[in-house]
Amino acid sequence: EIVLAQSPGTLSLSPGERATLSCRASQSVSGNYLAWYQHKPGQAPRLLFYGASSRATGIPDRFSASGSGTDFTLTIGRLETEDFAVYYCQHYDSSSVTFGPGTKVDIK
Amino acid sequence: QVQLVQSGPEVKKPGASVKVSCKASGYTFTDYYIHWVRQAPGQGLEWMAWINPSGGGTNYAQKFQGRVTVTRDTSINTAYMELSRLTSDDTAVYHCARVIAGATTYGYWGQGTLVTVSS
Numbered sequence: 001e002i003v004l005a006q007s008p009g010t011l012s013l014s015p016g017e018r019a020t021l022s023c024r025a026s027q028s029v030s031g032n033y034l035a036w037y038q039h040k041p042g043q044a045p046r047l048l049f050y051g052a053s054s055r056a057t058g059i060p061d062r063f064s065a066s067g068s069g070t071d072f073t074l075t076i077g078r079l080e081t082e083d084f085a086v087y088y089c090q091h092y093d094s095s096s097v098t099f100g101p102g103t104k105v106d107i108k
Numbered sequence: 109q110v111q112l113v114q115s116g117p118e119v120k121k122p123g124a125s126v127k128v129s130c131k132a133s134g135y136t137f138t139d140y141y142i143h144w145v146r147q148a149p150g151q152g153l154e155w156m157a158w159i160n161p162s163g164g165g166t167n168y169a170q171k172f173q174g175r176v177t178v179t180r181d182t183s184i185n186t187a188y189m190e191l192s193r194l195t196s197d198d199t200a201v202y203h204c205a206r207v208i209a210g211a212t213t214y215g216y217w218g219q220g221t222l223v224t225v226s227s
Contacts, residue, residue, distance in 0.1 A: 001170075035213040037153075044203060044217030045153065051211060088153055092212035095167060097143065097155035 130204030
């Protein structure tokens with residue numbers, strides 16, 4: 001089973017700043033089966049990207065995602081107040097699903 | 109529009125079982141897998157299981173093998189997750205989620221069901 005590590009654990013930034021979040025897999029992710037979610041308290045998670053870099057419907061273009069193999073990145077170009085949340089990466093294959101531990105982006 | 113509506117909060121005693129429902133609407137129920145994901149207080153997201161509503165095939169995370177059962181009733185477009193032998197560690201919000209076309213990622217989520225296990 002692939003294990004995902006996310007860094008940093010917490011990212012303290014101000015609105016307007018750029019956020020760079022990392023997700024590292026314990027082994028190569030085949031087919032780039034890697035997704036990113038945004039999760040706010042009391043809400044269901046929101047899909048941001050799948051297939052490592054395919055933007056989900058309705059996701060603003062200040063969000064971008066890239067990566068392959070074992071290293072993946074989610075970037076938020078200019079943080080807006082509604083972007084402060086926890087972000088999870090997720091790996092999926094034919095038999096299992098795993099989530100990373102999350103990166104909390106909070107207001108500095 | 110796609111909607112997943114879950115059953116209400118539950119309070120259970122240790123050792124009991126809980127069954128959470130997830131009613132789907134706005135799409136053909138048998139066309140997309142339904143997964144179950146939980147989040148314990150202060151913890152991250154944890155995948156538990158999936159079900160193929162078409163044939164009923166299931167797959168469970170190793171951690172929950174033997175304790176979780178997912179089923180569906182296609183006549184009422186509803187999926188169920190039953191977790192047995194509950195302990196306080198099972199206190200969590202349980203979500204059902206529907207995959208998107210072509211990828212095992214969750215484009216649609218239920219609102220979550222809080223299950224509290226307490227003596």
